[in-house]
Amino acid sequence: xxxxxxxxxxxxxxxxxxxxxxxxxxxxxxxxxxxxxxxxxxxxxxxxxxxxxxxxxxxxxxxxxxxxxxxxxxxxxxxxxxxxxxxxxxxxxxxxxxxxxxxxxxxxxxxxxxxxxxxxxxxxxxxxxxxxxxxxxxxxxxxxxxxxxxxxxxxxxxxxxxxxxxxxxxxxxxxxxxxxxxxxxxxxxxxxxxxxxxxxxxxxxxxxxxxxxxxxxxxxxxxxxxxxxxxxxxxxxxxxxxxxxxxx
Amino acid sequence: xxxxxxxxxxxxxxxxxxxxxxxxxxxxxxxxxxxxxxxxxxxxxxxxxxxxxxxxxxxxxxxxxxxxxxxxxxxxxxxxxxxxxxxxxxxxxxxxxxxxxxxxxxxxxxxxxxxxxxxxxxxxxxxxxxxxxxxxxxxxxxxxxxxxxxxxxxxxxxxxxxxxxxxxxxxxxxxxxxxxxxxxxxxxxxxxxxxxxxxxxxxxxxxxxxxxxxxxxxxxxxxxxxxxxxxxxxxxxxxxxxxxxxxxxxxxxxxxxxxxxxxxxxxxxxxxxxxxxxxxxxxxxxxxxxxxxxxxxxxxxxxxxxxxxxxxxxxxxxxxxxxxxxxxxxxxxxxxxxxxxxxxxxxxxxxxxxxxxxxxxxxxxxxxxxxxxxxxxxxxxxxxxxxxxxxxxxxxxxxxxxxxxxxxxxxxxxxxxxxxxxxxxxxxxxxxxxxxxxxxxxxxxxxxxxxxxxxxxxxxxxxxxxxxxxxxxxxxxxxxxxxxxxxxxxxxxxxxxxxxxxxxxxxxxxxxxxxxxxxxxxxxxxxxxxxxxxxxx
Ligand SMILES: Nc1ncnc2c1ncn2[C@@H]1O[C@H](COP(=O)(O)OP(=O)(O)OP(=O)(O)O)[C@@H](O)[C@H]1O
Ligand SMILES: [Mg+2]
Numbered sequence: 001x002x003x004x005x006x007x008x009x010x011x012x013x014x015x016x017x018x019x020x021x022x023x024x025x026x027x028x029x030x031x032x033x034x035x036x037x038x039x040x041x042x043x044x045x046x047x048x049x050x051x052x053x054x055x056x057x058x059x060x061x062x063x064x065x066x067x068x069x070x071x072x073x074x075x076x077x078x079x080x081x082x083x084x085x086x087x088x089x090x091x092x093x094x095x096x097x098x099x100x101x102x103x104x105x106x107x108x109x110x111x112x113x114x115x116x117x118x119x120x121x122x123x124x125x126x127x128x129x130x131x132x133x134x135x136x137x138x139x140x141x142x143x144x145x146x147x148x149x150x151x152x153x154x155x156x157x158x159x160x161x162x163x164x165x166x167x168x169x170x171x172x173x174x175x176x177x178x179x180x181x182x183x184x185x186x187x188x189x190x191x192x193x194x195x196x197x198x199x200x201x202x203x204x205x206x207x208x209x210x211x212x213x214x215x216x217x218x219x220x221x222x223x224x225x226x227x228x229x230x231x232x233x234x235x236x237x238x239x240x241x242x243x244x245x246x247x248x
Numbered sequence: 249x250x251x252x253x254x255x256x257x258x259x260x261x262x263x264x265x266x267x268x269x270x271x272x273x274x275x276x277x278x279x280x281x282x283x284x285x286x287x288x289x290x291x292x293x294x295x296x297x298x299x300x301x302x303x304x305x306x307x308x309x310x311x312x313x314x315x316x317x318x319x320x321x322x323x324x325x326x327x328x329x330x331x332x333x334x335x336x337x338x339x340x341x342x343x344x345x346x347x348x349x350x351x352x353x354x355x356x357x358x359x360x361x362x363x364x365x366x367x368x369x370x371x372x373x374x375x376x377x378x379x380x381x382x383x384x385x386x387x388x389x390x391x392x393x394x395x396x397x398x399x400x401x402x403x404x405x406x407x408x409x410x411x412x413x414x415x416x417x418x419x420x421x422x423x424x425x426x427x428x429x430x431x432x433x434x435x436x437x438x439x440x441x442x443x444x445x446x447x448x449x450x451x452x453x454x455x456x457x458x459x460x461x462x463x464x465x466x467x468x469x470x471x472x473x474x475x476x477x478x479x480x481x482x483x484x485x486x487x488x489x490x491x492x493x494x495x496x497x498x499x500x501x502x503x504x505x506x507x508x509x510x511x512x513x514x515x516x517x518x519x520x521x522x523x524x525x526x527x528x529x530x531x532x533x534x535x536x537x538x539x540x541x542x543x544x545x546x547x548x549x550x551x552x553x554x555x556x557x558x559x560x561x562x563x564x565x566x567x568x569x570x571x572x573x574x575x576x577x578x579x580x581x582x583x584x585x586x587x588x589x590x591x592x593x594x595x596x597x598x599x600x601x602x603x604x605x606x607x608x609x610x611x612x613x614x615x616x617x618x619x620x621x622x623x624x625x626x627x628x629x630x631x632x633x634x635x636x637x638x639x640x641x642x643x644x645x646x647x648x649x650x651x652x653x654x655x656x657x658x659x660x661x662x663x664x665x666x667x668x669x670x671x672x673x674x675x676x677x678x679x680x681x682x683x684x685x686x687x688x689x690x691x692x693x694x695x696x697x698x699x700x701x702x703x704x705x706x707x708x709x710x711x712x713x714x715x716x717x718x719x720x721x722x723x724x725x726x727x728x729x730x731x732x733x734x735x736x737x738x739x740x741x742x743x744x745x746x747x748x749x750x751x752x753x754x755x756x757x758x759x760x761x762x763x764x765x766x767x768x769x770x771x772x773x774x775x776x777x778x779x780x781x782x783x784x785x
Contacts, residue, residue: 029329029330029331029345029346030314030316030328030329030330030331030345030346030347031328031346032327032328032346048381049379049380049381050379050381050415051379071415072414072415073413073414073415073416074251074382074412074413074414074415074416075381075382075413076374076381076382078326078329079326079328079329081414119328119346221379221380
């Protein structure tokens with residue numbers, strides 16, 4: 001089982017859109033796939049038409065009162081399942097602090113019983129650096145980091161790298177930054193992409209274009225490649241998935 | 249709770265579209281357009297996938313071709329899928345992917361063979377909740393067994409599958425209850441694949457190269473022995489076609505094992521069949537063993553090649569390539585010779601005559617033909633065990649290699665005897681003894697096979713040299729390989745004493761005595777004999 005966190009300190013950079021589309025493509029390629037919606041806003045759950053609600057909330061989940069098995073929902077797509085969000089996830093750090101031991105390894109612990117059930121797990125992460133994100137870093141094999149081609153997003157990448165460097169035990173965590181919401185019309189975007197790609201090695205080749213079709217996912221409540229398989233943005237996600245699968 | 253797949257059979261004669269209308273009237277759902285597909289189900293000759301609770305389905309729909317790994321325990325629900333554009337065969341032929349990952353360890357070196365082909369028409373209806381989310385999948389399906397040759401096509405009963413979606417168990421129960429009330433449904437007792445196999449008269453798991461006879465202890469020895477020999481002949485014949493077509497190396501291997509066992513049964517179970525028959529067929533099966541040998545040797549080489557290569561230091565490895573080319577070049581010639589032998593009148597007559605003899609009414613006048621098989625088995629195993637002990641004890645650190653070879657032969661005979669007659673003895677005990685004998689055989693086999701391989705390599709090097717096909721690098725690499733093999737062989741030799749003393753333990757001897765009757769000489773007397781043997785060696 002490979003675990004991929006789709007993460008950024010910044011909000012609104014395309015984390016949820018990427019999680020939903022990549023997980024769909026993983027399942028379409030025949031892998032048993034789980035999306036874990038860790039964001040209390042429940043956007044990923046919304047895309048899969050699942051109510052963002054867990055009986056007993058995050059507390060019941062962390063205390064083991066509700067097994068993952070009871071909470072996971074099948075989606076409209078074969079081999080693709082979802083662990084929905086719950087509004088109580090907004091207090092996740094408090095809940096994690098309350099864990100008796102190893103508050104930074106709770107996600108990892110919770111996933112243990114389903115290790116044999118999936119080939120890929122995708123975390124849709126809320127934007128922030130918190131105890132929760134530390135849990136994500138500990139559990140994941142790779143972090144995908146969407147970058148909007150701007151100077152500001154370089155700073156968020158540097159912050160993240162800095163954070164990971166200062167902590168113990170992230171040696172094996174693969175960092176997979178990629179460009180998201182790329183506007184082909186804007187030369188500034190192109191310049192930034194070239195500059196950042198040259199400076200930071202490991203930035204993925206595939207780029208997700210800025211596209212109204214991606215925004216429409218909210219209307220369809222479906223992964224983009226499920227209703228517009230030949231749209232250029234779908235092709236971009238497909239290229240991204242292939243690169244990620246390769247990197248894992 | 250994992251989702252459950254429930255299969256029903258539709259009442260005779262009801263068609264898919266009418267049933268689909270009923271489902272749509274009863275449940276809020278979305279219907280996908282009907283699809284036509286061709287499916288083939290694959291397994292190895294020995295049903296490795298079926299025995300692991302799985303099935304491999306290839307589905308062709310329009311220009312899309314896909315393989316799926318199905319869970320037979322869950323009515324054939326798919327656990328993994330993968331697009332394909334190659335003919336299915338060996339595990340290495342399938343590109344890496346989720347199905348390959350599951351297939352490779354189960355299939356091993358065997359080849360996938362198509363077991364049954366279906367032409368299917370399906371309609372999928374997704375039952376939706378208020379969010380238009382799929383909560384249950386209803387699949388209506390009508391399949392016919394795709395005609396092979398002139399056989400009329402068999403239409404399988406139409407199926408209605410209610411596939412649960414994880415987390416929506418209640419919705420599945422509701423849908424099931426409603427549809428059961430509206431349609432004339434019967435529970436399907438087997439997944440589609442198994443129903444299709446049954447309709448073609450194929451029995452999954454039917455072939456196994458394992459010896460598994462239920463013998464009656466009081467049965468006259470001749471009848472029991474014929475029974476064993478017939479089973480071996482069935483196994484042998486079952487593997488002829490796969491060997492001739494070279495589907496995978498296991499066909500030839502199983503064929504040879506059945507041949508060797510036949511020879512062993514003929515020569516080891518003495519006094520039961522008429523001596524003239526025994527002599528004649530021993531001779532003819534020895535020929536079969538011999539003509540199948542060269543290809544088997546090359547198979548073993550080629551299968552072992554990657555391992556042999558990695559046993560060399562990296563810089564020497566490319567030097568083995570000319571050897572591989574050489575072996576591959578000789579492979580075709582040897583295969584042709586084998587195919588010719590298997591098509592020869594000599595071989596066909598052997599099978600024919602042997603079956604005719606075994607199936608004819610009993611007529612043996614040999615001394616033990618009418619003795620209860622139990623007594624014959626006890627006697628033969630007892631004697632062979634004693635012989636193993638005697639020969640083993642006589643082996644000292646400086647005994648010549650031939651002594652170990654002889655012991656191996658004796659040991660093999662003991663193993664086969666125990667395997668033939670295992671149903672006459674308590675399962676745990678006899679299995680334990682067979683296993684222990686195998687440990688000893690492994691050691692002896694390692695010793696001998698490594699020596700043979702080293703010798704074979706040396707001969708090959710000479711032949712390659714003569715044909716100007718052995719550059720210096722190849723000679724160096726082969727030399728290094730020979731020394732590696734001989735080192736391993738020496739290791740096996742050093743371990744012999746320890747492994748044999750495990751076999752020759754007090755407890756083991758007592759167990760043999762208990763199972764096969766008391767030895768004819770006392771333990772202490774045999775010790776004496778062994779001591780004097782050792783002194784001589
Ligand atoms: N490639 C794109 N082209 C156009 N719009 C996009 C693209 N990717 C995402 N969007 C839109 O941008 C908004 C934010 O995207 P998304 O929700 O995927 O980001 P996020 O990083 O998950 O946000 P948050 O931090 O709030 O969780 C959404 O309205 C989405 O439809
Ligand atoms: Mg989001």
